[in-house]
Amino acid sequence: MKTDLQIAQECIMEPITAIAAKAGIPEEFVECYGKYKAKISDKYYNQIKNNPDAKLILVTAVNPTPAGEGKTTVTIGLTQALQKFGKNAITCLREPSLGPCMGVKGGAAGGGYAQVVPMEDINLHFTGDLHAITTANNLLASMVDNHIQQGNELNIDPRKITWKRAVDLNDRQLRSVISGLGGKVNGVPREDAFQITVASEIMAIFCLANDLKHLKEMLGQIIIGYTYNDEPVTAKQIGADGAMTVLLKDALQPNLVQTLEHTPAIIHGGPFANIAHGCNSVRATKFAMKMADYVVTEAGFGADLGAEKFFDIKCRKAGIQPDAVVLVATIRAMKYNGGIAKADLSNENVEALKKGFVNLEKHIENIQKYGVPVVVTLNHFVADTDAEVAFVKERCEALGATFAIARVWAEGGEGGQALAEKVLETLETKESQFHTLYDDNLTIQQKINCVCKEIYGAGNVSFSAAAKKTLVQIEQLGFGHFPVCIAKTQYSLSDDPKVLGRPEGFEVTVKELRISAGAGFIVAMLGDVMTMPGLPKKPAALNIDIDDDGNIIGLF
Numbered sequence: 001m002k003t004d005l006q007i008a009q010e011c012i013m014e015p016i017t018a019i020a021a022k023a024g025i026p027e028e029f030v031e032c033y034g035k036y037k038a039k040i041s042d043k044y045y046n047q048i049k050n051n052p053d054a055k056l057i058l059v060t061a062v063n064p065t066p067a068g069e070g071k072t073t074v075t076i077g078l079t080q081a082l083q084k085f086g087k088n089a090i091t092c093l094r095e096p097s098l099g100p101c102m103g104v105k106g107g108a109a110g111g112g113y114a115q116v117v118p119m120e121d122i123n124l125h126f127t128g129d130l131h132a133i134t135t136a137n138n139l140l141a142s143m144v145d146n147h148i149q150q151g152n153e154l155n156i157d158p159r160k161i162t163w164k165r166a167v168d169l170n171d172r173q174l175r176s177v178i179s180g181l182g183g184k185v186n187g188v189p190r191e192d193a194f195q196i197t198v199a200s201e202i203m204a205i206f207c208l209a210n211d212l213k214h215l216k217e218m219l220g221q222i223i224i225g226y227t228y229n230d231e232p233v234t235a236k237q238i239g240a241d242g243a244m245t246v247l248l249k250d251a252l253q254p255n256l257v258q259t260l261e262h263t264p265a266i267i268h269g270g271p272f273a274n275i276a277h278g279c280n281s282v283r284a285t286k287f288a289m290k291m292a293d294y295v296v297t298e299a300g301f302g303a304d305l306g307a308e309k310f311f312d313i314k315c316r317k318a319g320i321q322p323d324a325v326v327l328v329a330t331i332r333a334m335k336y337n338g339g340i341a342k343a344d345l346s347n348e349n350v351e352a353l354k355k356g357f358v359n360l361e362k363h364i365e366n367i368q369k370y371g372v373p374v375v376v377t378l379n380h381f382v383a384d385t386d387a388e389v390a391f392v393k394e395r396c397e398a399l400g401a402t403f404a405i406a407r408v409w410a411e412g413g414e415g416g417q418a419l420a421e422k423v424l425e426t427l428e429t430k431e432s433q434f435h436t437l438y439d440d441n442l443t444i445q446q447k448i449n450c451v452c453k454e455i456y457g458a459g460n461v462s463f464s465a466a467a468k469k470t471l472v473q474i475e476q477l478g479f480g481h482f483p484v485c486i487a488k489t490q491y492s493l494s495d496d497p498k499v500l501g502r503p504e505g506f507e508v509t510v511k512e513l514r515i516s517a518g519a520g521f522i523v524a525m526l527g528d529v530m531t532m533p534g535l536p537k538k539p540a541a542l543n544i545d546i547d548d549d550g551n552i553i554g555l556f
Contacts, residue, residue, distance in 0.1 A: 004111045004556045008119035011260050020256060023090065023264040023291055031253070033127050036118050039253040040266070040287060042212065048290040054090075055294050055427050056285075058310055058322045060367075062360050063302040063500075064490055066342050067332040070111060070379040070409060074328045074416075075298045077114035077408020078423065080261045081416030082294050085424070089263065090288045091116070092297040094280045095130060095255070095270035096123045097198045099170040099533055101555075102541040108270075111556075112409030114416070116257050116265045120552045129206075130168050130197050130270065132251040136219075136244040137166040137202045143240045144224050145180065149187050154233050158190040161225035162514070164531075168197040172534030195531040199275045204485075204519035206248060207269035207281040208317050215252060216245040222518035232477060235518070254284040261413050264292075273300025274490040275531050277309040277521070282318040289320070296326075301490035303327060303363040304455050311370050312436050312451075313483050313521055321434040324426050325367050326419070327376045327401070329360045331384045331392065337500045346383035353388055357395055358502035362493060364399050366455050371433035373426050374401040377419050379409070402426050440481045444474055444513070447484045448524050452508050456493050459505035467524075470513040474522060479515060488526040495527035 002010075016038045020030045029044035059078065061071040075091055082089035093116065096108035101123050109119045116122060125131065141163055148156055167174065174194035180187035197203060201222055209215035220236030227233060235241050254268040266288050269281035278300030288295040299306030307325065315321055331353065332345040338356030340349060360376070367374045376396045378389060389405065396403045404422040407415030438450045445463070452458040463471065474480060488508075491497035495508045514523040535541075543554035 004115060005119065005552070007112060008109070008115050008117050008260070009551070011117050013117055014258060014262050016256060016258070019258045019262065019264050022262070023256070025256075025291070030256070036257065037121060037127055038256045039127065039250065040256055042253055045287060045290070051290040054289045054292045055323045056289060056320060057294065057296045057324050057326060057423060058307065059296060059298045059326045059328060060303040060307040060310075061301070061328040062333050062363055063304065063337075063492060065333045065336040067330065067336055067345055069328050069330050069333055071298055071328045072108055073111045073114045073409050074326065074377060074379055074406050074419075075296050076110040076116060076259050076265070077406060077412060077416040078326065078419055079263050079265070079296045080114060080259055080408070080413030081420035082296070083261065083263045084413045084417060085420055087294050088292045089294040089296060090292040091259065091263065091265045092280050092284050092288050092295055093265065093267045094298070094300065095126060095267050097130065097196065097270055097272070098124070098168045099196050099198070102535070102544070103170045103533065103539050104536045113260055113412035114408040115260050116267065117260060118257070120555055122257065122267060123555060126267070127255050129251040129255070129268070132247055133200065133202050133206055134166050134168055134197045136247040137197065137200045139244055139247065140222070140224065140235055140238070140240045141165045143238050145187050147238055154237055155227045155229070156225055156233055157228045158188055161190065163222070163224040164193045164195045166197045166200045166202075167194055170196065170533040170535045172532065175530070175532045196533060198270050198272045199531040201516045201519050202244070203269065203271045204276055204516060204521075206252065207271055207277070207279060208314070208519055209252065210282060210286075210318075212245065212249065212252060215248060216241055218518045218520070219244050220518070223515055232517075252283060254281065254287050273306040273309060275487045275529055277313045277485050278306040279310050279314045282314065285320065286318065303366055304493050305488070305490055307367060308437070308451060308455050309485060311434075312438070313485060315434070316436055316483055317520065321432065322372050323432045324373045324375060324423060324430075326423065327360070327363055327367060327374055328379055329376060329392070330379050330381060331388050332381060334360060334392070339500070348385045348388060350387055350391055353391060356501060357392065359493070359500070361395070361399065362457065362502045364396070364401050368400065369437065369454065371435050373430040373432060375404060375419070375422050375426055376401045377404050377406045380405050380407045440483075443480055444482070444484060444522050445471055448486065448510060451484060451486055456508070457502065457504045457506070458494070458508045460507045461510065462507060463510045464512070467510045467513045470515070474513065474515060477515070479517060479522065483521045484524055485516070485521045486524045486526060487529045487531075489529065
């Protein structure tokens with residue numbers, strides 16, 4: 001069997017100028033990064049901003065399992081299938097982080113015959129967006145410390161600096177550090193920390209900014225820490241907002257690539273969904289919605305994380321709404337949730353499937369709470385039996401969801417036609433009545449309770465003493481109207497990664513609240529969620545190499 005990398009390397013790509021022409025982008029608005037990648041000029045949006053909006057299709061999934069669900073693969077395959085029906089379709093994806101690429105999860109370019117290419121470039125440095133975000137993050141950090149070193153005019157308390165440095169790699173050694181050692185000339189010694197770039201507030205701002213002006217305003221509102229009198233200090237007060245915007249100017253322009261079947265694909269921005277809001281940039285989505293008739297996008301991890309944040313953060317802030325949701329599931333994932341070991345998932349077991357179906361059931365019910373039509377797609381594996389498929393189809397339809405099978409990994413767009421038919425039928429016959437889960441006027445505590453109880457199934461939400469103190473501070477600073485971005489494990493509906501299926505009535509504890517004043521949301525930390533992951537015992541980097549001819553090997 002060919003690897004994803006081998007399949008991608010066999011693709012004869014079209015020049016990116018041809019893909020841009022297919023998408024209707026005039027040549028003067030295409031800024032090429034080599035032959036197969038390009039940035040779409042911001043100036044192009046002014047020409048298309050009055051075009052009608054495309055139908056927006058969100059692809060999400062059940063909670064991830066070790067067997068893999070293939071959400072990105074289905075997103076790409078569905079777009080390719082829509083193209084085969086003669087539809088003007090574009091896919092919008094997040095940019096991969098080097099952390100999981102070199103760690104354990106792998107890339108984010110799809111798989112099999114439903115991939116975006118050039119796959120190696122996309123999964124590695126791509127057009128440098130993540131490096132620009134990292135640099136902007138660390139520029140602010142260095143300017144904060146320099147301000148203190150040069151006299152501390154703003155009276156910043158070094159013990160109350162909340163801004164962390166960033167690097168786009170998994171490195172547990174940097175979770176907690178001491179910086180500024182080595183004498184007076186090297187700065188003021190203090191406790192410091194790093195987080196992975198995709199968890200940086202800069203990434204969230206980058207993905208929620210409407211344009212360059214909006215980006216600068218949001219960057220300026222970042223709270224970097226507090227004074228000795230507990231007054232917040234912002235990036236604008238430090239004077240970093242202008243230079244940070246300059247560093248992000250080119251990065252803010254969406255990236256254009258292609259699928260294996262030469263469908264246009266926009267890949268831009270990449271916050272994780274377990275520790276951030278998990279959606280590609282608003283800029284990219286708005287571009288695509290003016291360029292195409294159908295836009296297929298994804299949200300990270302399971303629907304309890306990515307889809308909830310897509311609805312309650314991205315849609316709320318961007319003024320967009322989905323017309324349909326495709327919920328990806330696998331027989332294997334449901335059997336895993338039913339208690340079957342990974343090694344035995346290929347064996348027929350309808351009883352385990354019935355037991356584990358409750359996880360999918362909860363995700364269907366959650367999406368329906370937002371008033372959006374749901375199409376459940378079974379990402380097909382060869383070991384799936386007719387009895388197992390029939391059971392899932394019957395149960396999904398009984399819950400009011402449309403059902404389709406996708407074979408896009410093995411067959412590309414051809415294998416996604418059954419799904420595309422159901423999606424098109426849903427768009428024509430079922431009108432989206434989209435609404436957010438909670439009102440802006442609720443308190444932060446009420447919003448967190450709402451998500452935890454309605455989406456996760458919690459029975460009680462408790463707050464640590466530190467979190468309660470921050471709740472008071474949030475109200476005092478006037479941020480009570482912000483939406484909430486909950487950071488928790490992706491592996492369970494609860495805050496315990498070992499609890500599978502559909503737990504109910506459990507208690508969750510909000511350990512910490514973080515104010516992302518620039519991004520405009522409050523981060524609630526549930527459980528032991530690391531914003532700087534570590535490498536596994538055998539990181540993926542051990543398998544990645546390059547031959548004497550410059551060909552990359554071992555990259556998935």
